[in-house]
Amino acid sequence: MSEHDSPDGAGQAFSRIYNRRLVFELLHQNGPLSRVDIAQRVGLKPQTISGITRELLDQGLIREAGRSSGLRGQPQTYLAPNPEAGYAIGMHVDRGRISAVLGDLLLNIVARVDWSGDTSNPAATMAVMAGMVEQLMTGSGAQQASVWGLGLVLPTLNADMYEVEMRMPGWELWRGFDPAADLAGRLKIPVLMENDATAAAVGTLLHQSGGSLRNFVLVYIGYGTGAGIVVDAMPMKGVHGNAGEFGLLPAPGGEGVIDDLLSLHAVARLLKRPVEELTPDILAELHRRRDSRLMHWLEDAASTLRYLISIMETAFDPETVLLGGALPDSILSALVERTYPLLPSLSAIRARELPRFSVAGLADGPVIGGMSLPIFVNTRSDFRHLYIRHIAGDERPFDHR
Numbered sequence: 330m331s332e333h334d335s336p337d338g339a340g341q342a343f344s345r346i347y348n349r350r351l352v353f354e355l356l357h358q359n360g361p362l363s364r365v366d367i368a369q370r371v372g373l374k375p376q377t378i379s380g381i382t383r384e385l386l387d388q389g390l391i392r393e394a395g396r397s398s399g400l401r402g403q404p405q406t407y408l409a410p411n412p413e414a415g416y417a418i419g420m421h422v423d424r425g426r427i428s429a430v431l432g433d434l435l436l437n438i439v440a441r442v443d444w445s446g447d448t449s450n451p452a453a454t455m456a457v458m459a460g461m462v463e464q465l466m467t468g469s470g471a472q473q474a475s476v477w478g479l480g481l482v483l484p485t486l487n488a489d490m491y492e493v494e495m496r497m498p499g500w501e502l503w504r505g506f507d508p509a510a511d512l513a514g515r516l517k518i519p520v521l522m523e524n525d526a527t528a529a530a531v532g533t534l535l536h537q538s539g540g541s542l543r544n545f546v547l548v549y550i551g552y553g554t555g556a557g558i559v560v561d562a563m564p565m566k567g568v569h570g571n572a573g574e575f576g577l578l579p580a581p582g583g584e585g586v587i588d589d590l591l592s593l594h595a596v597a598r599l600l601k602r603p604v605e606e607l608t609p610d611i612l613a614e615l616h617r618r619r620d621s622r623l624m625h626w627l628e629d630a631a632s633t634l635r636y637l638i639s640i641m642e643t644a645f646d647p648e649t650v651l652l653g654g655a656l657p658d659s660i661l662s663a664l665v666e667r668t669y670p671l672l673p674s675l676s677a678i679r680a681r682e683l684p685r686f687s688v689a690g691l692a693d694g695p696v697i698g699g700m701s702l703p704i705f706v707n708t709r710s711d712f713r714h715l716y717i718r719h720i721a722g723d724e725r726p727f728d729h730r
Contacts, residue, residue, distance in 0.1 A: 346728050348373060352381045353390065353727050356410055357434070357708045361394040363405035382408055390414045390727050410434050415477045415707075415726060416469075418462060418518075419700025421525065421693075422483040422508075423655070424448055424499045424552060425605050427458060428693065431465040432700045436535065440469040449499055451506045459515045477726050478519040478703025481509055482528040482695040484552075498552075498594070498604075521702045525549055526573055527564050528702070529653050529694030530557025534564075535701050536691055542648060546641045547689055548575075548634070550654035552604070553588045558645060581636045590633045593655060599626050613657035627660070631667035638668070638686055642676040653689035661688045 351371045356362060362370075368378045385391045386408075394409035412433040420429040425448055431440040442461045448454045466473065484500060513520040523531075526549035533547055547557040554576035558565040565572045576588035589595060596612070597604035599622045615623045638650050652661050665688055671677070676685050691697060707725045 348377065349381055349384070349727060350725065352378065353385060353410075354708050356391055356408055360391075360409035361407035362409075363397070363407050365405060367408075385727070388414075388727070412437060414475070415704065416471045416475050417477050417700050417703040418465060418479040419528075419696045419698065419702075420458060420461070420479060420481050421528070421696040421699060422448060422454070422458070422481070423525075427454075427461065428696045429458075429461045429465055430693075430696055430700050431469050431471060432704075434704060436701055436704060438697075438700070439471070440465045442468075449502055451503045451508065451511075455508065455511050455515065458512060462516055473516075473518065476518050477707055478521060479512065479516065480528065480699030480702035481512060481520050481522045482525050482699040483508065483522070484524060519703065521706065523699065523702060524555060524570075524573075525551055525695040526555035527557040527566065528696075528698030529689065529691070530559050530698065531564055531701055531705075532694045532698030533557075533651065533653075533689055533691050534559050534562065535705065536697060544645070545647045545649050545651060546573075546645055547651040547653055547694075548637065548641075549694075550591060550593070550630075550652070550656055552593050552655075554591045554637075556641065560645065575637055575640070578637075578640075581633060587633060587637065591630050591637070595630070596623065596626050599623070609655065609657040613659055616657070616659050616663065623660075627663055627667055631664055634664065634668045634686075635672055639672040639674050642674040642685070646675065649683040650686045651689035652686065653691070653694050658688065 348371075351373070352367055355367060355370055359370075364375065364378050364382060367373075367382070368375050371378075373381075382391065386393070389411055391408050391414075392411040394407045396407065397405040412435045415434040416431055416439075417436075418429060418431050420427065425445055427444045427448070429442045430438050432438050442464045444457060444461060446457070462479070465471075466476075509520040509522040526547060529549050530545070530547040533545075534542060543559070543562040545559050547559075549555050549557065556573035556575050558573050567573075576586060576592065578587050579585075580587050580590050593604050593607055597607055600607070600615075600620075612623075634652075641647065641650055652665055654661065656664075665686055668686055671685055707727075
């Protein structure tokens with residue numbers, strides 16, 4: 330007897346929820362599909378599929394997306410997710426800047442808000458963030474009940490848990506503060522927190538590659554250097570969520586760490602300017618003029634990247650390594666060009682479909698990746714466990730009629 334045929338009431342209830350998840354996840358990832366397609370792929374009886382899809386249609390979670398024509402046999406009705414059935418918010422908090430987007434169930438951006446100002450005080454910043462969410466909701470017309478969650482992207486702030494001092498300039502007042510819990514309390518929606526590198530990698534996985542990339546590393550240069558690591562289409566987080574913090578590795582030559590050479594702070598130090606002034610536009614203009622100090626940094630940064638890529642290729646054997654961050658595209662491209670030739674590694678195979686190292690093509694990777702998290706946590710069973718510590722239980726928005 331199969332699980333969904335179990336006579337036990339509790340077993341039947343669990344099986345019903347499990348089968349609904351199977352059907353909805355399949356449609357979200359692969360729709361439009363006919364009921365016959367769904368039954369063949371998930372291995373359930375046609376009458377079970379009919380019942381589940383009828384419930385999902387009644388809830389407005391899926392919609393009819395056309396009918397087959399010109400084929401032998403009965404015309405088939407195709408089903409697909411309803412984009413307006415759920416929404417997710419992505420928010421990227423950086424020093425002095427906050428970006429927030431609202432996307433629908435298919436991750437189409439429907440509203441965006443940007444803000445710049447002082448982010449050093451957590452209480453004041455949280456009030457700004459809550460106000461930005463209100464702007465998104467008002468501007469889009471989305472209802473709070475239809476928001477599946479918010480992906481909050483900002484640096485790891487729990488520095489007190491480590492044996493060594495982990496200081497982040499500009500974030501001193503945030504130590505011991507739980508922004509995810511605070512924001513969830515203010516908004517009454519689930520909040521998932523992630524760092525910028527991993528969020529950018531998730532955004533690249535889901536948006537830029539269309540699922541074609543399954544194993545890659547995305548190096549993200551901001552105020553420090555980190556990496557989002559994707560293995561078999563899953564972001565690697567590590568036991569404490571710190572996988573990919575390559576900026577803390579010893580620098581080549583043994584003096585300091587990689588963050589001292591490969592970061593906005595390193596650029597600011599060479600330019601003798603406050604790091605807060607180094608906006609992408611200012612950096613792009615300095616690069617256009619070929620500022621000598623910036624060009625020196627590019628050479629040193631490329632040498633550091635060459636060393637870092639060899640470690641990543643040896644450790645993870647990725648399809649490719651990508652470069653992103655808070656730098657303008659012109660500087661990212663220049664860094665990639667200067668990093669070649671790469672050091673010898675087992676990634677240097679003759680028949681490659683992708684270059685070993687290139688610029689990540691997704692703009693605003695952290696905020697787009699943040700927006701993606703709530704939808705994919707709730708629609709992909711293999712993503713859910715990564716963030717289960719943020720959400721009580723294992724209940725999803727489509728589990729109930």
